[in-house]
Amino acid sequence: MQIKKQYFVLGVFLVAMIFSVLFSVFRKEHEDLDKTERRLRYTLAIKNTSRDLIKYSAVKIFSPLNLTSSQRVKKITSTHDYTLIADDIGNQILSYKITVPPYGTKIIDIDVLLEVGSIALDANDSANxxxxxxxxxxxxxxxxxxxxxxxxxxxxxxxxxxxxxxxxxxxxxxxxxxxxxxxxxxxxxxxxxxxxxxxxxxxxxxxxxxxxxxxxxxxxxxxxxxxxxxxxxxxxxxxxxxxxxxxxxxxxxxxxxxxxxxxxxxxxxxxxTLMSSSHRFMAFDNRLKVTLK
Known part of the structure; x- marks a missing residue:
């Protein structure tokens, strides 16, 4: 009788394990079907409006939020070196040091690969x-x-x-x-x-x-x-x-x-926030004009 009871408990345990594995596989497949990759590119023109050589001036540009209820950044590439800076609420910027000749224009190309999904994910920052x-x-x-x-x-x-x-x-x-x-x-x-x-x-x-x-x-x-x-x-x-x-x-x-x-x-x-009231980008030298091309 004791042996039968042990087999019964073991059987219940195995069934539960199989169900758990199948459920995890189903959920993973469902999540994968709901998500897709999206590639965004944006080009910024940084124009020196003065007759001065501007060396190593700071220019800060918003990047997509790294993780939200419907997006995740997978990769960011740029034609210029940058430092990625994030704040406490999830905003992140690409910080550049730019040199621009008198009346010249520097072009920066940015490419972002994201994963996006149409089902809202659980959030952990709602208590802010x-x-x-x-x-x-x-x-x-x-x-x-x-x-x-x-x-x-x-x-x-x-x-x-x-x-x-x-x-x-x-x-x-x-x-x-x-x-x-x-x-x-x-x-x-x-x-x-x-x-x-x-x-x-x-x-x-x-x-x-x-x-x-x-x-x-x-x-x-x-x-x-x-x-x-x-x-x-x-x-x-x-x-x-x-x-x-x-x-x-x-x-x-x-x-x-x-x-x-x-x-x-x-x-x-x-x-x-990282960039005051600026909506998209900021140049700390007022001789620079930054536009999205």
Whole structure:
């Protein structure tokens, strides 16, 4: 009887082990099918606008975020040597030392290989207090934001996010481009804005409801491509208790085409990030002009 019992326990153990292995294989195959490689290239022209020789000047350029809920950087190559620098929230930059002759132009080509996937992965940075904080463009003390956030409260995290997106779509007029960032209060008080204001307003309304949210800067592309300035876009993410969810308040979408949103920057207060208020790149010598070709 004791021997039969031992065989029974062993059999149960073996079945459990086989099931675990099969489940792991299935999950791995499913994840692999959902992920794909994407190659991005971008070219920067660094022009010396003076008659002086500029030697070893610092130029800093944003790189795609190394790891998010929907992307992972596999390889970065550049035509010039650089130092990769990262901050505490995941932003990373390529730091160059550039020499440019008088009125000359230096060209830098950057090639990035990413792995992107359309299923959100678990996040481990949602507890960062920055994603619930007030800020210059996230105006949590604004009376109109307080009142609207209260009206849109109630229900699950995902339900609140959906209500906020629906309200923004119904009430905010889309401006193609506003040169300067205006923030959430501007969007609500004037009922207009571009992708930046849409994202700030969404983020403010979620944070006011106690939901971790953040504004993301990057590029929206659906395939391997050469990045252009007009591809640049701002959107938002919120944490629903399991993962960060991609939201495009300007387009009115939640969790759609997430592999098309390539994040280059988590936007927080200027003094807390690597490149102040710069959206894409910074040259510390004001005689240099940096443009994305």
């Amino acid at each position: 207090p920055l994603y619930l904080a007030n800020g210059p463009y996230i105006n949590l003390d604004n009376p109109k934001i307080i009142n609207l956030a209260k009206k849109l409260s109630g229900g699950s995290t995902d339900n609140i996010a959906s209500k906020v997106v629906q309200w923004i779509q119904a009430n905010i007029k889309n401006e193609n481009y506003i040169k300067e960032d205006k923030g959430a209060a501007f969007a609500l008080e004037n009922l207009r804005g571009d992708c930046t204001e849409y994202s700030y307003l969404f983020t403010a309304l979620l944070r006011k409801n106690g939901i971790a949210a953040r504004v993301i800067g990057g590029f929206k592309v659906k395939s391997d491509t050469l990045l252009k300035s007009h591809n640049y876009h701002n959107w938002a993410e919120y944490y629903n208790g399991n993962s960060w969810i991609t939201v495009d308040p300007q387009a009115g979408t939640i969790g759609e085409d997430v592999d098309s949103y390539i994040a280059f920057r988590i936007i927080v207060d200027a003094e807390l």
